Amino acid sequence: MSKTIYEDELECECGGTMKPRLFNVEGFAVRGWQCEKCSRIDYSDDMNLVLTVKKFKKDGASLKLRSVGDTIVVTIPKEIRDALELKAGEDVKMYPLSKKKIMVEIEK
Numbered sequence: 001m002s003k004t005i006y007e008d009e010l011e012c013e014c015g016g017t018m019k020p021r022l023f024n025v026e027g028f029a030v031r032g033w034q035c036e037k038c039s040r041i042d043y044s045d046d047m048n049l050v051l052t053v054k055k056f057k058k059d060g061a062s063l064k065l066r067s068v069g070d071t072i073v074v075t076i077p078k079e080i081r082d083a084l085e086l087k088a089g090e091d092v093k094m095y096p097l098s099k100k101k102i103m104v105e106i107e108k
Contacts, residue, residue, distance in 0.1 A: 006020055006031045006044060007020050008020065009033075010033050010042070012035040012037065012038060012040055013040070014035060014037050014038040014040070015037065016035045016036055016037025016038055017035065017036055017037070018033035018034060018035045018036075018040070018042065019033060019034060019035075019036060020032075020033055021033065021034050023041070023043065025043070025047065025050050026050055026053075026054065028046070028049060028050045028053070029046070030043050030044065030046040030047055030050060031043075031044040031046050032044050032046075032047075048082075048083055049083045049084065051083075052079055052080060052082075052083035052084075053083070056080060061077055061080060063075060063076075063077075084106065086106065090106060090107070090108070091106075091107040092104050092105060092106050092107060093105045093107060
């Protein structure tokens with residue numbers, strides 16, 4: 001069985017060896033590497049999810065409701081869609097929490 005890039009050791013700028021590790025960054029599992037010699041950390045692209053969530057968690061994303069036939073549609077901005085790896089046609093569930101708040105859960 002072949003290894004993925006996330007399982008490979010890398011050479012650090014200090015000359016040490018960076019070992020693959022899983023980090024907990026604000027509650028998210030983020031793959032990356034940490035140098036055994038200088039403790040430097042390099043995060044993988046998983047960090048993009050953390051940064052996107054952090055950006056929109058505070059102020060939210062401004063969206064418009066749109067009509068498609070008899071249905072009202074909410075669009076998801078590309079930045080959020082890419083970070084969450086959402087694809088058209090995926091199943092989601094919506095939970096009304098109050099008259100002004102809903103929760104959408106992606107069923108993956």
